[in-house]
Amino acid sequence: MKASHETMTRPSFLARATALLLVAAASSAGWASPPPADSAGARIATAGTPNGAPACAGCHGARGEGTGAFPHLAGTGAAYLREQLEAFAGGTRKNEIMAPIARALSPEQRTQVADHYAGLSRPAAAPDREARGPADLGAWIATRGRWDDGLPACAQCHGPGGSGVGTSFPPLAGQPAAYLAQQLKAWQAGARPAGPLGLMEAVARKLKDPDIQAVSDYYAGLAAASAAAPMAAGTKGTP
Ligand code: HEC
Ligand code: HEC
Known part of the structure; x- marks a missing residue:
């Protein structure tokens, strides 16, 4: 079990993600309207x-x-x-x-x-915030990952600002922090299917609790800035 995650090295991660991105790009053309x-x-x-x-x-x-x-x-x-x-x-x-x-x-x-x-359309995601250093944990993991640990940057698959890529890499920006954290813990606990190529389960297993908290807060916070304006009109009349 453990060995299979440890063998997912940087090149193998990227090769698999690239393959998936190509599929995603090819299949995303159909849902524009x-x-x-x-x-x-x-x-x-x-x-x-x-x-x-x-x-x-x-x-x-x-x-x-x-x-x-x-x-x-x-x-x-x-x-x-x-x-x-x-x-x-x-x-x-x-x-x-x-x-x-x-x-x-x-x-x-x-x-x-x-x-x-x-x-349905979704407000544009706010741009990534530049990480002030490794101690700026959420932004650092999201935009740089932790390569000595084999952890790729989330942005590599989820796009800049966690805006999502194609139909296989869902957007993260603006999802509730508690929801994001729960999903990452679900992969660790085997309570969510590994997903395409097992990519996300492998990523989640490399995250420690403070990483999960920080990166979930980071993505939840990213959209707050940009979501406010376009969302206001849509939510006005909702009870
Ligand atoms: C190698 C590509 C890859 C990387 C890197 C990656 N993800 Fe993912 N992620 C995926 C894929 C593929 C899915 C969709 C899984 C599925 O279909 O079940 C996903 C789904 C998710 C979801 C579920 C979203 C939802 O709407 O339920 C969360 C949360 C998530 N990723 C967080 C992260 C975080 C945080 C990082 C960085 C630590 C990260 N991901 C890095 C590929 C990746
Ligand atoms: C009573 C509240 C409730 C209703 C009604 C509801 N949902 Fe959900 N939905 C949830 C919750 C809670 C989650 C988060 C589940 C989790 O943590 O895995 C969720 C998650 C989802 C997800 C996963 C999103 C992601 O990013 O992975 C999809 C898809 C979804 N719902 C579709 C639907 C559809 C379609 C309907 C209507 C037929 C619907 N839901 C009705 C509460 C609801």
Whole structure:
């Protein structure tokens, strides 16, 4: 077990990430234009389904912008979102709230609602903050990683400012800090599938608790600056 993570050296990480990036770039071309507001996916998001799935908007916000501890969905890749719904339904991504909701959706409905959220726009991420030094832990790990430990910079896969890349590397900027930390701990505990090529599980296993806290706070804080303006209009009328 341990050996397999330690053998993931810098070149092997980069080679695998590069391969995935190429796939991501090739497949991201299709979701640029937003789906119609009255699509099947939009109806699930705002009204739920007759067989018991609640409206996603109740927790994920009227425009998928996330509320409180509930994550953003808007603008995240469709393939990624659909895979998460399948993992919740199948129990490989363990979450008591999302499991029954995902199970209430048919595979077709999961695709529809994933396409809907992928097509919604997301505010531009704030630029990365320059790390003041290794003690500036969150910014340092996010933008530089810790190569002596084989830990790549998060930005290498999640893009500048944690804005996400293609459909396989989800955005991190603006997700609630507690949500981000919980995901990293879920990989360490085997409560979330390893994901494409096992990349993220390998990364998470290299993080210590203070790293997790610092990098989660860093990405949660990044979007706060840029999200304020574009989000204000969308959230105004929401109770
Ligand atoms: C009662 C609140 C609630 C409702 C309603 C809800 N969700 Fe969630 N959702 C959550 C929580 C909590 C999480 C975080 C789960 C975790 O920590 O793994 C989540 C996570 C997700 C994720 C994973 C996001 C990511 O970045 O990996 C997806 C996808 C998702 N929800 C889709 C949906 C869809 C589609 C619906 C509507 C059919 C929906 N949710 C309805 C609470 C809710
Ligand atoms: C080598 C590429 C790679 C690197 C480096 C990387 N990630 Fe990831 N990350 C991924 C992939 C791929 C996924 C999607 C996993 C899946 O589909 O289940 C992901 C998903 C995530 C998620 C889940 C997001 C959500 O919406 O639930 C979090 C949190 C995350 N990464 C945090 C980080 C942090 C923090 C770092 C830096 C310490 C980092 N990642 C570095 C590839 C990477």
